[in-house]
Amino acid sequence: MSDNEKAADEGNETITIRIRDQTGEETFFKIKKTTKMQKVFETYASRKGIQSSSIRFMLDGERILPDATPKMLEMDDQDQIDCMLEQTGGRSF
Protein backbone atom coordinates (compact mmCIF):
# COMPACT_ATOMS: atom_id res chain seq x y z
CA MET A 1 0.00 0.00 0.00
CA SER A 2 1.43 3.42 -0.89
CA ASP A 3 1.69 6.21 1.67
CA ASN A 4 -1.15 8.05 -0.02
CA GLU A 5 -3.42 5.06 0.18
CA LYS A 6 -2.47 4.58 3.79
CA ALA A 7 -3.34 8.22 4.57
CA ALA A 8 -6.66 7.91 2.78
CA ASP A 9 -7.36 4.71 4.65
CA GLU A 10 -6.71 6.37 8.01
CA GLY A 11 -9.00 9.24 7.11
CA ASN A 12 -11.83 6.85 6.36
CA GLU A 13 -11.42 4.86 9.52
CA THR A 14 -14.56 5.07 11.61
CA ILE A 15 -14.94 4.75 15.35
CA THR A 16 -17.90 4.68 17.68
CA ILE A 17 -17.87 7.24 20.45
CA ARG A 18 -20.19 7.50 23.39
CA ILE A 19 -21.53 10.80 24.73
CA ARG A 20 -22.60 10.64 28.35
CA ASP A 21 -24.85 13.36 29.77
CA GLN A 22 -25.19 14.43 33.39
CA THR A 23 -27.86 11.84 34.07
CA GLY A 24 -25.55 9.08 32.88
CA GLU A 25 -27.51 8.45 29.69
CA GLU A 26 -25.30 7.49 26.75
CA THR A 27 -25.70 8.35 23.08
CA PHE A 28 -23.61 6.58 20.44
CA PHE A 29 -22.08 8.15 17.34
CA LYS A 30 -20.28 6.37 14.55
CA ILE A 31 -17.92 8.90 12.97
CA LYS A 32 -14.84 9.17 10.83
CA LYS A 33 -11.60 9.94 12.61
CA THR A 34 -11.32 13.11 10.56
CA THR A 35 -14.79 14.46 11.31
CA LYS A 36 -14.76 17.76 13.15
CA MET A 37 -16.27 17.45 16.62
CA GLN A 38 -18.45 20.49 15.92
CA LYS A 39 -20.50 18.28 13.60
CA VAL A 40 -20.98 15.72 16.35
CA PHE A 41 -21.94 18.42 18.84
CA GLU A 42 -24.52 19.90 16.50
CA THR A 43 -26.06 16.54 15.72
CA TYR A 44 -26.19 15.65 19.39
CA ALA A 45 -27.76 19.01 20.29
CA SER A 46 -30.42 18.75 17.61
CA ARG A 47 -31.28 15.22 18.71
CA LYS A 48 -31.73 16.53 22.24
CA GLY A 49 -33.61 19.57 20.98
CA ILE A 50 -31.21 22.14 22.39
CA GLN A 51 -28.75 24.75 21.08
CA SER A 52 -25.24 23.45 20.57
CA SER A 53 -23.89 26.65 22.14
CA SER A 54 -25.48 25.66 25.45
CA ILE A 55 -23.59 22.40 25.99
CA ARG A 56 -19.92 21.71 26.71
CA PHE A 57 -18.05 18.56 25.80
CA MET A 58 -15.17 17.12 27.74
CA LEU A 59 -12.71 14.32 27.18
CA ASP A 60 -11.09 13.05 30.39
CA GLY A 61 -11.91 16.31 32.15
CA GLU A 62 -10.63 18.60 29.42
CA ARG A 63 -12.66 20.73 27.04
CA ILE A 64 -13.02 19.61 23.45
CA LEU A 65 -12.74 22.43 20.95
CA PRO A 66 -15.21 22.48 18.03
CA ASP A 67 -12.41 22.25 15.45
CA ALA A 68 -10.82 19.16 16.95
CA THR A 69 -11.12 15.75 15.29
CA PRO A 70 -10.99 12.29 16.94
CA LYS A 71 -7.63 11.83 15.27
CA MET A 72 -6.21 15.01 16.85
CA LEU A 73 -7.65 13.97 20.19
CA GLU A 74 -6.18 10.48 19.79
CA MET A 75 -9.56 8.95 20.44
CA ASP A 76 -10.10 5.22 20.17
CA ASP A 77 -13.16 3.15 19.44
CA GLN A 78 -15.73 3.23 22.30
CA ASP A 79 -14.12 6.24 23.98
CA GLN A 80 -16.43 8.33 26.08
CA ILE A 81 -17.15 12.05 25.93
CA ASP A 82 -18.86 13.80 28.81
CA CYS A 83 -21.49 16.38 28.06
CA MET A 84 -21.98 19.17 30.57
CA LEU A 85 -24.89 21.56 30.50
CA GLU A 86 -24.50 25.32 30.45
CA GLN A 87 -24.47 26.83 33.93
CA THR A 88 -25.95 30.18 34.77
CA GLY A 89 -26.55 32.39 37.76
CA GLY A 90 -27.73 35.84 38.80
CA ARG A 91 -29.86 35.25 41.85
CA SER A 92 -33.23 36.92 41.56
CA PHE A 93 -34.84 37.99 44.79
Place this chain on the structure above:
Amino acid sequence: MPRSLIKSFFDKSFGENGNAMASSTVDDGVMLLNYNDAVIYMRDLRLVVENDWLNDSIIHFYLELLKQESTEGHDYFMDPSVVSFFMQHCNDHEDIEDFVASAPLPKDNGRIFIAVNDKMSAAVESGAIWMQHTSRGCATAQGTHWSLLLMTIGTSASADEIAVAAYHFDSHGECNLKVAVEIATKIAKYMYKRNAKVLSCETPQQVNGYDCGIHVLMAARALASFDDIDFRQQKLVYEQALHKTIVVQHGSNPGPAMRQAISDTITSMASKQLS
Protein backbone atom coordinates in the same frame (compact mmCIF):
# COMPACT_ATOMS: atom_id res chain seq x y z
CA MET B 1 -15.22 36.88 8.71
CA PRO B 2 -14.48 40.47 7.72
CA ARG B 3 -14.65 43.24 10.28
CA SER B 4 -17.57 44.92 8.53
CA LEU B 5 -19.61 41.75 8.89
CA ILE B 6 -18.87 41.62 12.60
CA LYS B 7 -19.90 45.22 12.89
CA SER B 8 -23.15 44.55 11.10
CA PHE B 9 -23.80 41.64 13.47
CA PHE B 10 -23.27 43.90 16.47
CA ASP B 11 -25.37 46.71 15.06
CA LYS B 12 -28.14 44.32 14.15
CA SER B 13 -27.97 42.54 17.48
CA PHE B 14 -27.50 45.43 19.84
CA GLY B 15 -28.54 48.46 17.77
CA GLU B 16 -26.47 51.55 17.08
CA ASN B 17 -26.98 52.75 20.64
CA GLY B 18 -26.34 49.42 22.25
CA ASN B 19 -29.97 48.50 22.81
CA ALA B 20 -30.88 44.92 22.23
CA MET B 21 -33.27 44.08 19.46
CA ALA B 22 -35.70 41.24 19.61
CA SER B 23 -35.02 40.05 16.06
CA SER B 24 -31.40 39.23 16.73
CA THR B 25 -31.76 35.74 18.15
CA VAL B 26 -31.04 34.27 14.71
CA ASP B 27 -27.41 35.27 15.15
CA ASP B 28 -27.10 33.65 18.56
CA GLY B 29 -25.25 30.65 17.24
CA VAL B 30 -22.50 32.69 15.57
CA MET B 31 -19.15 31.86 17.09
CA LEU B 32 -17.32 35.10 17.89
CA LEU B 33 -14.23 34.07 19.66
CA ASN B 34 -12.05 31.16 20.50
CA TYR B 35 -9.57 31.98 23.22
CA ASN B 36 -7.46 29.08 24.46
CA ASP B 37 -10.27 26.64 25.17
CA ALA B 38 -12.92 29.29 25.84
CA VAL B 39 -15.46 29.67 23.05
CA ILE B 40 -17.77 32.69 22.96
CA TYR B 41 -20.94 32.71 20.86
CA MET B 42 -23.09 35.72 20.07
CA ARG B 43 -25.61 34.47 22.59
CA ASP B 44 -22.98 34.62 25.36
CA LEU B 45 -22.13 38.21 24.51
CA ARG B 46 -25.81 39.12 24.61
CA LEU B 47 -25.96 37.95 28.23
CA VAL B 48 -23.27 40.50 29.10
CA VAL B 49 -24.76 43.39 27.15
CA GLU B 50 -28.37 42.82 28.12
CA ASN B 51 -27.90 42.70 31.90
CA ASP B 52 -28.75 39.02 31.86
CA TRP B 53 -27.38 36.29 34.12
CA LEU B 54 -23.82 35.32 33.15
CA ASN B 55 -23.16 31.76 32.04
CA ASP B 56 -20.12 29.54 32.48
CA SER B 57 -18.76 30.49 29.03
CA ILE B 58 -18.35 34.14 30.00
CA ILE B 59 -16.96 33.20 33.41
CA HIS B 60 -14.49 30.75 31.90
CA PHE B 61 -13.41 33.23 29.23
CA TYR B 62 -12.73 35.92 31.82
CA LEU B 63 -10.83 33.56 34.10
CA GLU B 64 -8.70 32.61 31.06
CA LEU B 65 -7.88 36.30 30.62
CA LEU B 66 -6.84 36.50 34.27
CA LYS B 67 -4.71 33.40 33.78
CA GLN B 68 -2.84 35.05 30.91
CA GLU B 69 -2.30 38.17 33.01
CA SER B 70 -1.07 36.30 36.05
CA THR B 71 2.67 36.36 35.52
CA GLU B 72 3.87 34.58 38.62
CA GLY B 73 2.34 31.30 37.63
CA HIS B 74 1.01 30.36 41.02
CA ASP B 75 -2.62 31.18 40.32
CA TYR B 76 -4.86 28.49 38.81
CA PHE B 77 -8.29 29.21 37.38
CA MET B 78 -10.68 26.30 37.01
CA ASP B 79 -13.12 26.06 34.12
CA PRO B 80 -16.64 25.84 35.67
CA SER B 81 -17.42 22.87 33.40
CA VAL B 82 -14.38 21.07 34.71
CA VAL B 83 -15.48 21.71 38.29
CA SER B 84 -18.94 20.31 37.49
CA PHE B 85 -17.35 17.34 35.80
CA PHE B 86 -15.18 16.69 38.85
CA MET B 87 -18.10 17.05 41.25
CA GLN B 88 -20.67 15.05 39.30
CA HIS B 89 -18.86 12.58 37.07
CA CYS B 90 -15.75 11.68 39.06
CA ASN B 91 -17.12 9.26 41.57
CA ASP B 92 -15.20 6.05 41.40
CA HIS B 93 -11.55 5.60 42.20
CA GLU B 94 -10.48 5.33 38.55
CA ASP B 95 -12.26 8.56 37.48
CA ILE B 96 -10.71 10.48 40.33
CA GLU B 97 -7.21 9.09 39.67
CA ASP B 98 -7.45 10.16 36.02
CA PHE B 99 -8.64 13.60 37.01
CA VAL B 100 -5.96 14.13 39.62
CA ALA B 101 -3.31 13.08 37.11
CA SER B 102 -4.47 15.47 34.40
CA ALA B 103 -5.77 18.45 36.37
CA PRO B 104 -3.49 21.45 36.13
CA LEU B 105 -3.51 22.28 39.82
CA PRO B 106 -0.66 23.49 42.02
CA LYS B 107 1.30 20.82 43.89
CA ASP B 108 2.30 23.36 46.52
CA ASN B 109 2.38 27.13 47.01
CA GLY B 110 -0.42 28.16 44.73
CA ARG B 111 -3.96 29.43 44.66
CA ILE B 112 -7.01 27.96 42.95
CA PHE B 113 -9.84 30.20 41.79
CA ILE B 114 -13.20 28.46 41.45
CA ALA B 115 -16.46 30.02 40.30
CA VAL B 116 -19.04 28.11 42.32
CA ASN B 117 -22.49 27.43 40.90
CA ASP B 118 -25.31 26.15 43.08
CA LYS B 119 -25.86 23.28 40.62
CA MET B 120 -22.33 21.93 40.92
CA SER B 121 -23.36 19.82 43.86
CA ALA B 122 -22.76 16.11 43.41
CA ALA B 123 -26.36 15.51 44.40
CA VAL B 124 -27.96 16.15 41.02
CA GLU B 125 -31.71 16.18 41.25
CA SER B 126 -33.35 13.96 38.71
CA GLY B 127 -35.30 15.76 36.05
CA ALA B 128 -33.37 18.98 36.57
CA ILE B 129 -30.96 18.33 33.75
CA TRP B 130 -32.46 19.94 30.68
CA MET B 131 -34.14 22.63 32.68
CA GLN B 132 -35.52 25.68 30.94
CA HIS B 133 -33.87 28.96 31.85
CA THR B 134 -36.79 31.25 32.62
CA SER B 135 -35.14 34.65 32.51
CA ARG B 136 -34.94 34.69 28.69
CA GLY B 137 -36.71 31.51 27.86
CA CYS B 138 -34.08 30.83 25.20
CA ALA B 139 -31.79 28.15 26.43
CA THR B 140 -31.23 25.11 28.51
CA ALA B 141 -29.10 26.11 31.43
CA GLN B 142 -28.98 25.15 35.04
CA GLY B 143 -28.19 27.02 38.21
CA THR B 144 -29.23 30.26 39.82
CA HIS B 145 -26.19 31.63 41.60
CA TRP B 146 -22.43 32.16 41.23
CA SER B 147 -19.95 32.81 44.02
CA LEU B 148 -16.16 32.68 44.31
CA LEU B 149 -14.11 30.08 46.13
CA LEU B 150 -10.41 30.73 46.59
CA MET B 151 -8.27 27.85 47.80
CA THR B 152 -4.72 28.46 48.91
CA ILE B 153 -2.18 25.68 48.93
CA GLY B 154 0.79 26.56 51.11
CA THR B 155 3.23 25.08 53.50
CA SER B 156 2.41 24.97 57.16
CA ALA B 157 4.31 26.83 59.87
CA SER B 158 6.57 23.86 60.41
CA ALA B 159 7.21 24.03 56.63
CA ASP B 160 7.09 20.30 56.03
CA GLU B 161 3.42 19.84 55.35
CA ILE B 162 0.97 21.11 52.79
CA ALA B 163 -1.71 23.33 54.30
CA VAL B 164 -4.96 23.96 52.46
CA ALA B 165 -7.21 26.92 53.24
CA ALA B 166 -10.39 28.03 51.50
CA TYR B 167 -12.14 31.38 51.38
CA HIS B 168 -15.66 31.89 50.11
CA PHE B 169 -16.93 35.17 48.67
CA ASP B 170 -20.67 35.37 48.10
CA SER B 171 -22.42 38.51 46.85
CA HIS B 172 -25.74 37.23 48.13
CA GLY B 173 -25.55 36.25 51.77
CA GLU B 174 -24.25 32.71 52.16
CA CYS B 175 -26.37 31.20 49.39
CA ASN B 176 -23.61 29.03 47.93
CA LEU B 177 -21.67 28.25 51.10
CA LYS B 178 -22.89 24.67 51.30
CA VAL B 179 -21.84 23.74 47.76
CA ALA B 180 -18.57 25.69 48.15
CA VAL B 181 -17.76 23.55 51.18
CA GLU B 182 -18.60 20.43 49.17
CA ILE B 183 -16.20 21.46 46.37
CA ALA B 184 -13.38 22.55 48.68
CA THR B 185 -13.68 19.35 50.66
CA LYS B 186 -13.52 17.10 47.58
CA ILE B 187 -10.55 18.94 46.05
CA ALA B 188 -8.63 19.05 49.34
CA LYS B 189 -9.32 15.39 49.99
CA TYR B 190 -8.37 13.95 46.61
CA MET B 191 -5.76 16.45 45.43
CA TYR B 192 -3.96 17.10 48.69
CA LYS B 193 -5.15 14.45 51.15
CA ARG B 194 -6.09 17.23 53.53
CA ASN B 195 -9.14 18.72 55.16
CA ALA B 196 -10.15 22.19 54.10
CA LYS B 197 -11.87 24.61 56.38
CA VAL B 198 -13.92 27.10 54.39
CA LEU B 199 -14.01 30.63 55.75
CA SER B 200 -17.00 32.71 54.76
CA CYS B 201 -15.66 36.18 53.95
CA GLU B 202 -17.31 39.55 54.11
CA THR B 203 -18.11 40.38 50.49
CA PRO B 204 -19.63 43.42 48.73
CA GLN B 205 -23.26 42.53 48.07
CA GLN B 206 -25.04 42.75 44.72
CA VAL B 207 -27.79 45.36 44.52
CA ASN B 208 -29.90 43.57 41.88
CA GLY B 209 -31.06 40.10 40.88
CA TYR B 210 -28.59 39.48 38.05
CA ASP B 211 -25.03 40.59 38.84
CA CYS B 212 -23.62 37.77 40.97
CA GLY B 213 -21.47 36.60 38.04
CA ILE B 214 -20.10 40.11 37.65
CA HIS B 215 -19.24 40.18 41.36
CA VAL B 216 -17.42 36.85 41.02
CA LEU B 217 -15.28 38.16 38.16
CA MET B 218 -14.50 41.42 39.94
CA ALA B 219 -13.55 39.58 43.10
CA ALA B 220 -11.37 37.15 41.13
CA ARG B 221 -9.61 40.07 39.44
CA ALA B 222 -9.10 41.90 42.75
CA LEU B 223 -7.62 38.84 44.44
CA ALA B 224 -5.56 37.72 41.44
CA SER B 225 -3.84 41.06 41.10
CA PHE B 226 -2.72 40.90 44.69
CA ASP B 227 1.00 41.63 44.96
CA ASP B 228 3.28 39.93 47.38
CA ILE B 229 1.31 36.79 47.97
CA ASP B 230 1.59 35.05 51.25
CA PHE B 231 -0.10 31.66 51.10
CA ARG B 232 -1.11 31.98 54.70
CA GLN B 233 -2.93 35.20 53.86
CA GLN B 234 -5.43 36.28 56.43
CA LYS B 235 -9.14 36.49 55.74
CA LEU B 236 -9.16 40.17 56.67
CA VAL B 237 -6.54 41.02 54.05
CA TYR B 238 -8.68 39.47 51.31
CA GLU B 239 -11.78 41.23 52.56
CA GLN B 240 -10.01 44.58 52.53
CA ALA B 241 -8.68 43.99 49.01
CA LEU B 242 -12.17 43.25 47.77
CA HIS B 243 -13.66 46.28 49.46
CA LYS B 244 -10.93 48.50 48.02
CA THR B 245 -11.21 47.28 44.44
CA ILE B 246 -14.96 46.92 44.23
CA VAL B 247 -16.70 49.33 46.59
CA VAL B 248 -14.15 52.14 46.75
CA GLN B 249 -13.49 52.17 43.01
CA HIS B 250 -16.94 51.37 41.66
CA GLY B 251 -19.46 52.17 44.37
CA SER B 252 -22.28 49.85 45.35
CA ASN B 253 -23.22 48.92 41.78
CA PRO B 254 -20.14 47.86 39.80
CA GLY B 255 -22.24 45.99 37.22
CA PRO B 256 -22.60 48.47 34.35
CA ALA B 257 -18.89 49.39 34.16
CA MET B 258 -17.77 45.77 34.39
CA ARG B 259 -20.28 44.59 31.77
CA GLN B 260 -19.09 47.35 29.44
CA ALA B 261 -15.47 46.34 29.97
CA ILE B 262 -16.14 42.65 29.28
CA SER B 263 -18.22 43.42 26.21
CA ASP B 264 -15.50 45.77 24.86
CA THR B 265 -12.85 43.11 25.38
CA ILE B 266 -14.86 40.41 23.60
CA THR B 267 -15.80 42.73 20.73
CA SER B 268 -12.25 43.85 20.17
CA MET B 269 -10.79 40.34 20.39
CA ALA B 270 -13.49 38.95 18.10
CA SER B 271 -12.84 41.64 15.50
CA LYS B 272 -9.14 40.85 15.51
CA GLN B 273 -9.63 37.10 15.42
CA LEU B 274 -12.25 37.05 12.69
CA SER B 275 -10.88 39.71 10.39
